[in-house]
Amino acid sequence: FRHGEASEVVVNTPNEDVVFGEHHSLVIVAGPCSVENEEMIVETARRVKAAGAKFLRGGAYKPRTSPYAFQGHGESALELLAKAREVSGLGIITEVMDGGDLEKIAEVADMIQVGARNMQNFSLLKQVGSQSKPVLLKRGMAATIEDWLMAAEYILAAGNPNVILCERGIRTFDRQYTRNTLDLSVVPVLRKLTHLPIMIDPSHGVGWSEFVPSMAMAAIAAGTDSLMIEVHPNPAKALSDGPQSLTPDRFDKLMSELAVIGKVM
Ligand code: PEP
Ligand code: MN
Numbered sequence: 001f002r003h004g005e006a007s008e009v010v011v012n013t014p015n016e017d018v019v020f021g022e023h024h025s026l027v028i029v030a031g032p033c034s035v036e037n038e039e040m041i042v043e044t045a046r047r048v049k050a051a052g053a054k055f056l057r058g059g060a061y062k063p064r065t066s067p068y069a070f071q072g073h074g075e076s077a078l079e080l081l082a083k084a085r086e087v088s089g090l091g092i093i094t095e096v097m098d099g100g101d102l103e104k105i106a107e108v109a110d111m112i113q114v115g116a117r118n119m120q121n122f123s124l125l126k127q128v129g130s131q132s133k134p135v136l137l138k139r140g141m142a143a144t145i146e147d148w149l150m151a152a153e154y155i156l157a158a159g160n161p162n163v164i165l166c167e168r169g170i171r172t173f174d175r176q177y178t179r180n181t182l183d184l185s186v187v188p189v190l191r192k193l194t195h196l197p198i199m200i201d202p203s204h205g206v207g208w209s210e211f212v213p214s215m216a217m218a219a220i221a222a223g224t225d226s227l228m229i230e231v232h233p234n235p236a237k238a239l240s241d242g243p244q245s246l247t248p249d250r251f252d253k254l255m256s257e258l259a260v261i262g263k264v265m
Pocket of ligand 1: 033063114115117204
């Protein structure tokens with residue numbers, strides 16, 4: 001069980017230091033699943049920043065189920081993220097899949113994401129633990145809470161204390177109407193078990209944009225420290241995860257709804 005106070009994870013972004021933690025305001029992370037081109041990533045950055053997000057999250061290296069699906073633009077997408085960072089002042093979060101890419105990702109990213117599929121890639125966990133950028137550790141789709149906390153422990157044990165835990169839904173038996181089952185019970189459970197900050201990702205959690213706002217509200221009611229929401233300027237044309245992505249207009253509306261119930265930073 002947890003001993004002592006909640007940890008704060010401070011992330012340096014171009015305009016400000018953003019603090020994640022139990023005793024701080026809700027932090028909103030938003031952006032497309034994949035960085036597709038300069039126009040869309042810069043437009044998304046502008047729109048989510050105007051709505052109150054603190055981070056732009058977009059994938060350069062994508063862990064796709066099929067090897068024939070879009071795999072992300074890789075290094076050129078990192079350059080586009082750097083550009084979006086510069087024009088918007090938002091912090092950048094992007095995923096590492098291969099430890100060999102870590103150094104160049106860390107040049108652009110203010111926080112490094114380890115995705116659900118790599119949650120127990122222990123050598124990758126040791127590598128992100130041996131560098132200084134904060135790490136966003138998503139829960140594996142079939143990981144128990146114990147598995148997840150031990151994965152976080154790999155990062156902490158390697159010397160990096162700045163870890164945020166992100167629930168993104170687990171596999172259960174119904175995949176007809178929801179992509180995953182968003183396990184919001186982790187919020188009070190993690191609060192009891194760990195000092196680390198908590199993020200909820202309702203987009204991957206439910207898989208359909210129409211259900212995302214309700215679950216974002218529910219996550220706040222449960223006491224989450226932060227939210228990750230997928231936003232795309234044209235979800236119908238997205239190269240990945242279009243069905244679960246909000247339009248910028250819908251995201252604006254969600255942000256004003258959230259402001260009524262949560263303390264958005
Ligand atoms: C993502 O964040 O776009 C992603 C691939 O998430 P997850 O690892 O949770 O599936
Ligand atoms: Mn996605």
